[in-house]
Amino acid sequence: MSMLAVPTEQRSEKSRVICEGDVVVVYERHDRMKAVTVAKNGELQNRFGVFPHNEWMGKEFGCQVKGRNGAGFVYLLAPTPELWTLAxxxxxxxxxxxxxSFVVSFLELRPGSVVLESGTGSGSLTHSLARAVAPTGHVHTFDFHEQRANAAREDFARNGVSGVVTVKVRDIQGEGFPEELAGCVDGVFLDLPQPWLAIPSVVRSLRPDGLVCSFSPCIEQVQRTCEVLSKHQFADIRTFEVLLRSYEVRHENLSTSFECSEQTFSKEATKSPPHKRQRGEVDEKGGPESEGHAEDPNGGSKTAAGSIVKQSRPVIARPYPETKGHTGYLTFARQATCM
Ligand SMILES: C[S@@+](CC[C@H](N)C(=O)[O-])C[C@H]1O[C@@H](n2cnc3c(N)ncnc32)[C@H](O)[C@@H]1O
Structure with a gap:
């Protein structure tokens, strides 16, 4: 199945069903995924057990499947550029x-756009570029490392995006982008150690008003790139650092202890008759049933010391402690036309 967007009206029931040869993203958790090509008599083994591929065929993408020993399950997801980046x-x-996502938006990519990229690397960005410009646009991606370019080409074919992506082996810092693309490119993306060396060739490649973006991990690289962009009359030169703050969302057992006298507890207890909540019943504050201690009328339990312990399982959202830090700087600029 292709990773490129298919308009809903063209998507038959069959295209959502897993077949032999399909790439499936096996999802255990948001940070634990694996891309697997479905093969007759193939098997996936992980900590949840053994998963025979034969049992996946004919099932819908998005389904949950259990391991052979029934100890655990995984989800079988259709590959997308976003999931591919994680797998x-x-x-x-x-x-x-x-x-x-910032690059695709700020390069103003759309179906029909022509984009140049270097280096291809692992092809993480390339898949998103391909989907943005499909079905009528094209991504020309270049890497001077032959094995990497070949491996990326195989991935693009496997994921059904090679119709809109061409991979070539080329030293972009030394040779620049090919002359035959000069003047007709809408956007250029550089992820190179010395991007400023490629800028003269970017100038030749871009159409008037076209956009360039350069990703660099170090601010010294950004400074040199900006100097060269400025020298070549680029307009609207801007650098961004994209920092993502993720929150984990989960149910948490909360216990709140209230100190109170025996008298207070008894007085409260007479206000309303004790009500034994049913399993799964949610109290008026939104907390699900409490477990463990004997329940008090207000959903808490009384300990021997005279305190009431309230128990609830609210949904909690809090930032992950290991929030990802700096990855790099993105510098954008627009090819200006001098009158
Ligand atoms: C960090 S990786 C790119 C990763 C890519 N953006 C991704 O998301 O998967 C940088 C790539 O640039 C390539 N590279 C470095 N210098 C180059 C040059 N002068 N010409 C072409 N490619 C080059 C490297 O071989 C490497 O594969």
Whole structure:
């Protein structure tokens, strides 16, 4: 199944069903995914058990499947550029979704756009570029590392995006982008150690009003790139650092202890008759049933010391302690036309 967007009206029931040869993203958790090509008599083994591919065929993408020993389950997801970024084989450092989505938006990509990229690396960004410009646009991506370019080409074919992506081996810092693309490119993306060396060739490639973006991990690289962009009359030069703050959302057992006298507890207890809540019943504050101690009328339990322990399982959202930090700087600029 292709990773490129298919308009809903063209999508038959069959295209959502898993077939032999399909790439499936096996999802255990948001940070634990694996891309698997479905093969007759193939098996996936993980900590949840053994998953025979034969049992996946004919099921819908998005389904949950249990391991052979029934100990656990995984979800079988249709590959998308976003999931691929999380599941791909790392051959280099890669761009992640926060930077990727920013790049696609700020390069103003749309169906029909022509984009140049270097280096290809692991192809993480390339898949999102391909989907943005499909079906009538094209991504020309270049890497001077032959094995990396070949491996990326295989991934693009496997994921059904090679119709809109061409991979070539080329030293972009040394040779620049090919002359035959000069003047007809809408956007250029650079992820190179010395991007400023490629700027003269970017100038030749871009159409008037076209956009360039350069990703660099170090501010010294950004400074040199900006100097060269400025020298070549680029307009609207801006640098961004995209920082993502993720929150984990989950139910948490909360116990609140209230000190009170025996008298207070008895007085409260006479206000309303004790009500034994049913399993799964939610109290008026939104907390699900409490477990464990004997219940008080207000959903708490009384301990021997005379305190009431309130128990609830509210949904909690809090930032992950290991929030991802700096990945790099994104510098954008627009090709200005001098009158
Ligand atoms: C960090 S990786 C790019 C990762 C890519 N953006 C992704 O998201 O998967 C940088 C790539 O640039 C390539 N590269 C470095 N210098 C180059 C040059 N002069 N010409 C072409 N490619 C180059 C490297 O081989 C490497 O694969």
């Amino acid at each position: 791909l084989p790392h051959r280099t450092q890669i761009l992640y979704i926060a930077d990727i």
